Amino acid sequence: MVERVDAVAADERTLDQFLKNVERRALRMAELATANREEALDVVQDAMCGFVRHYANKPPAEWTPLFYRVLDNRLNDWHRRRQVRSRWLFSWSRSTDDDEADAIAEAPDANDPGPLLRLAGREAAAALEAALARLPARQRQAFLLRVWEGLDVAATAKAMGCSEGSVKTHLSRALAALRRALEEYA
Amino acid sequence: MNTNRLPPWTEDARRLLEASAQELDAATLSRLNRARQAALAQRRPRPARAWFLSAGLASACAMLVAVAVVWHAPESAHMKGGAAPTESAIGAGDLDIVAAEDGLEFYQDLDFYAWLDAQNPDGNG
Numbered sequence: 001m002v003e004r005v006d007a008v009a010a011d012e013r014t015l016d017q018f019l020k021n022v023e024r025r026a027l028r029m030a031e032l033a034t035a036n037r038e039e040a041l042d043v044v045q046d047a048m049c050g051f052v053r054h055y056a057n058k059p060p061a062e063w064t065p066l067f068y069r070v071l072d073n074r075l076n077d078w079h080r081r082r083q084v085r086s087r088w089l090f091s092w093s094r095s096t097d098d099d100e101a102d103a104i105a106e107a108p109d110a111n112d113p114g115p116l117l118r119l120a121g122r123e124a125a126a127a128l129e130a131a132l133a134r135l136p137a138r139q140r141q142a143f144l145l146r147v148w149e150g151l152d153v154a155a156t157a158k159a160m161g162c163s164e165g166s167v168k169t170h171l172s173r174a175l176a177a178l179r180r181a182l183e184e185y186a
Numbered sequence: 187m188n189t190n191r192l193p194p195w196t197e198d199a200r201r202l203l204e205a206s207a208q209e210l211d212a213a214t215l216s217r218l219n220r221a222r223q224a225a226l227a228q229r230r231p232r233p234a235r236a237w238f239l240s241a242g243l244a245s246a247c248a249m250l251v252a253v254a255v256v257w258h259a260p261e262s263a264h265m266k267g268g269a270a271p272t273e274s275a276i277g278a279g280d281l282d283i284v285a286a287e288d289g290l291e292f293y294q295d296l297d298f299y300a301w302l303d304a305q306n307p308d309g310n311g
Binding site: 011012015016019020023024025027028037041044045048049051052053056124125128129144146147148153175178179 | 205
């Protein structure tokens, strides 16, 4: 009985540590998607509850893509609700269609310092955030999961609920669009 | 573009994003902490307190009703000038009927006796 209680407590500590590790990034990702911190906090809390309810019993090695999958679903729900509200209150909100024409950039020069180094400190952070906020949702998500969260293509595909090929396409477009936006900013 | 290998400038982007996550204010961090605790609380077994509370309340109500019945029954029987309070208070007569097997059979045939009585209103057999 005591061993069982200890095991449950250890599980909870592992889960707590996992959520603590992802919560800040999750909040910033939700904030980039919703452009509102309060809404983002609600979405993240929802995602944490949903993740614990449905996936906490899965092996910890699988948690990261599963958590972001739940977060993605919650963000999609949020966007759907917002679109319905917008339809009633105003008119159609800005389209976030991924299929819009979006040229795939050429491979970058390895010696190129990159668009962010031409900007300094907070200016670079603001520029990056603005550029990310303008990206279509799927492209932004692919970029954040691959670049920030450090997931590989397979785990990103699991988190986004799509094929690895789609992840590569979204990421390629995201990198090209961000590079263009940041160069314009500089 | 080979997206398995990320271009070098994305490392700068990662650093900037990480810095933005580390700069969250205390109020936001507190909200995140509460959200995390609320999520974790779902896994803990629900305390039986609420169940015990309602069961205890129901028991207390039942006892209160029982005490009230015992308390008021002798008074009302006494006021009516009926049988001795000890008998009527707990329905001792009813208990006798229920306890006696013969009595039960008699009461099961009560309709028959009523009909028999109606056949001979004078009671002369």
